[in-house]
Amino acid sequence: MGLNINKIREDFDILKKKINNKPITYLDSACVSLKPRQVVEKINSYYNEFTACGGRSMHRFGNRVTDEVEKSRGVIKKFINSKKENEIIFTRNSTEGLNIVTKSLELKKGDKIIQTDKEHNSSLLPCLVLKENGVLHEIVKSNDDNTFNLENFENKMDKSVKLVSVVHTSNLDGVTNPVKEIIKIAHDHNALVLLDSAQSVPHKDIDVKNLDVDFMAFSGHKMLGSSGTGILYGKEHLLNGFKPFLIGGETVTDSTYNSYTLEKIPHRFEAGLQNYAGIMGLGEAAKYLMRIGKSNIEKHETNLNKRITEKLIDDVKIIGPEDSSLRGGVFNFNIEKTDPHELALMLDESENVMIRSGAHCVHSWYNAHNLDGSARATLYFYNTEEEVDRFVEAVKKVSKLLL
Amino acid sequence: MICLLALIVFGVLGIFSATHRIIAKEALDCVFRRVTLRKCTTGLDKRLKSQITGKLMRSHPKTAKTVYKNFEIISWFFTLVLIWSLIQSGISGYNYAIYGNCNGKTNGEEFCVFDPAGKGKFSTLASNYSGPVVFPDIDDDPSIGPKDAPVKIIEFGCFRCPYTKKAEETMKQVLDYYGEDILFVYRDFALSENHPHADVHAEAVNCALDQEKYWEFKNYMFETQTTMESHTVEGMKKLGEEFGLDTQKFNKCIDDRDYKEEVENDLIAGIKAGVYGTPTFFINNKTIVGPRDFKTFKKIIDEELEEWD
Numbered sequence A: 001m002g003l004n005i006n007k008i009r010e011d012f013d014i015l016k017k018k019i020n021n022k023p024i025t026y027l028d029s030a031c032v033s034l035k036p037r038q039v040v041e042k043i044n045s046y047y048n049e050f051t052a053c054g055g056r057s058m059h060r061f062g063n064r065v066t067d068e069v070e071k072s073r074g075v076i077k078k079f080i081n082s083k084k085e086n087e088i089i090f091t092r093n094s095t096e097g098l099n100i101v102t103k104s105l106e107l108k109k110g111d112k113i114i115q116t117d118k119e120h121n122s123s124l125l126p127c128l129v130l131k132e133n134g135v136l137h138e139i140v141k142s143n144d145d146n147t148f149n150l151e152n153f154e155n156k157m158d159k160s161v162k163l164v165s166v167v168h169t170s171n172l173d174g175v176t177n178p179v180k181e182i183i184k185i186a187h188d189h190n191a192l193v194l195l196d197s198a199q200s201v202p203h204k205d206i207d208v209k210n211l212d213v214d215f216m217a218f219s220g221h222k223m224l225g226s227s228g229t230g231i232l233y234g235k236e237h238l239l240n241g242f243k244p245f246l247i248g249g250e251t252v253t254d255s256t257y258n259s260y261t262l263e264k265i266p267h268r269f270e271a272g273l274q275n276y277a278g279i280m281g282l283g284e285a286a287k288y289l290m291r292i293g294k295s296n297i298e299k300h301e302t303n304l305n306k307r308i309t310e311k312l313i314d315d316v317k318i319i320g321p322e323d324s325s326l327r328g329g330v331f332n333f334n335i336e337k338t339d340p341h342e343l344a345l346m347l348d349e350s351e352n353v354m355i356r357s358g359a360h361c362v363h364s365w366y367n368a369h370n371l372d373g374s375a376r377a378t379l380y381f382y383n384t385e386e387e388v389d390r391f392v393e394a395v396k397k398v399s400k401l402l403l
Numbered sequence B: 001m002i003c004l005l006a007l008i009v010f011g012v013l014g015i016f017s018a019t020h021r022i023i024a025k026e027a028l029d030c031v032f033r034r035v036t037l038r039k040c041t042t043g044l045d046k047r048l049k050s051q052i053t054g055k056l057m058r059s060h061p062k063t064a065k066t067v068y069k070n071f072e073i074i075s076w077f078f079t080l081v082l083i084w085s086l087i088q089s090g091i092s093g094y095n096y097a098i099y100g101n102c103n104g105k106t107n108g109e110e111f112c113v114f115d116p117a118g119k120g121k122f123s124t125l126a127s128n129y130s131g132p133v134v135f136p137d138i139d140d141d142p143s144i145g146p147k148d149a150p151v152k153i154i155e156f157g158c159f160r161c162p163y164t165k166k167a168e169e170t171m172k173q174v175l176d177y178y179g180e181d182i183l184f185v186y187r188d189f190a191l192s193e194n195h196p197h198a199d200v201h202a203e204a205v206n207c208a209l210d211q212e213k214y215w216e217f218k219n220y221m222f223e224t225q226t227t228m229e230s231h232t233v234e235g236m237k238k239l240g241e242e243f244g245l246d247t248q249k250f251n252k253c254i255d256d257r258d259y260k261e262e263v264e265n266d267l268i269a270g271i272k273a274g275v276y277g278t279p280t281f282f283i284n285n286k287t288i289v290g291p292r293d294f295k296t297f298k299k300i301i302d303e304e305l306e307e308w309d
């Protein structure tokens, strides 16, 4: 069953917006996705109908909030098929989840972390700082077309590797790494795996049980949720061993002047008053995505990416494999002798086409490739062929001016 | 160069708004080449350049290309224009503060200004007066309010002067507000050398006094100021007729120049008092030059009333 895009677009009020009497073309969903009315309404209901503290106040509003938050947790559990609800921790974003895991593992001198050469700063930096404690850090070099090289990876594996922290789908080029195999190999070497799934969860069916992944972080705002929401998934027994580094209200069951008793997971990781409205919205977002089906989403994005690639392949230099089917919903490119920032600004200013430019927080990769940056269009299920064509035309027009 | 332009523009805007202040700071960094190349955003110069050309692309793709290619030269040009106009506004601001109008002492048609001491190089009239300053009195000019009012306001005005006209509104407000506390006298400062027929106008309005229509006709003069070019002797007669004056009496008064001396006296009194432009107001012994707002008048009048109490 395909997607009824026109019907779906009805849910996104922002898509009706016009600037200078022209429709907008939003192609920056990898950064932040647009939000459907259902999610916005859910968020508003917290503010309009039962604003309260969750998990502590016993009045009706308070109970309702606690209830809604736990319902959301239940939805997310189903969404990624985790074994238990307590394996779902609400965070502010992927970055927070990645930091929690990398820091809480308490890696020691001589322990090794393996990463890809395309990690987002949010995944790379928490590992880099551990080098100060003598933790070893190694990078698996990708193939020439930016796809993952399993052989290189396997060669890096040894006893000392304690953590494999890799990006699932790259925000740089849309390439999805063979994580099932990676996890298998890592586990064979008794290493844990942390997945940065910020770009995979919004677009692909993810089954953490099937993947057998140990930890997985992703963001709510990239999957229709409100800004500043995220999820950290972790296997129950592993999370139970973590000492939370952010503690206070809601993270303990009791305290004296000298001691405290930690809450059970996941609450011990959710310190202080939470973004209740955001969490509720995130549950609604997950429901929305399940309703339309991620396989449909993936197919739609791949089709659109193919369309762009075919039309622009002669005009631009694509980052990542040429084969569009390997790049999901990401079209990252450079036009020779033009500045990607200028291109992006002019696309926006002249045609209301919104894309991102720069190093997309994968600075390390750009530095290694002697590039300053690139322009990146990213797709989601609400984008249309018409929009894609508008983008293509605008790129051609602007690049003619710039050259 | 665009950075310098931006610095000036946003620097000024930044006085009022915090967002502009941030851009101004960025522009400052940009001017001094202190931009740290950030991978996730771009410098202000590129941003402005792209936005401007992008906007142009919508309507004028060809121009956009030219602008893009010659951006540096174009921004140089605009920077110079901006600096020049800023200097001009600075001078104007200074003039306004000192002389009460924006053109300074130079005598523009708009301002009815001339040099009081006769020393300035722009002086046109009265250059031969170098005697002591004499405060004007109410003379026998038409007045509003009781003769023994605590505050006496004497205005020197000119019927051709838009600024005198502008001050009319404020004077009305002042009179309404203070009522019996004020004696108001209007005296003519008719510089016919610079303002053709200024004397004719002044004399004619005085002629209306004979028919007890002085204030009404004065108002009418200002109302019809925009058509003043045609207000020659004949024009004035027509105006009187339009207004409904007894034309025979009125025309004779104009032709006989009944008020020639009166108008000249006013001018001389003005010159002796140091009037160099119209409108000039003497509020007891204080002066206001130019069409200032009600608040300015109120402040001085209140002070005078307090002193009198």
Ligand SMILES: Cc1ncc(COP(=O)(O)O)c(C=O)c1O
Binding pocket: A030, A031, A092, A093, A094, A095, A096, A120, A122, A123, A167, A169, A170, A171, A196, A198, A199, A219, A230, A361
């Ligand atoms: C692959 C990847 N990892 C991590 C992040 C960081 O996500 P957040 O900013 O929500 O923490 C992003 C966001 O762009 C991403 O694309």
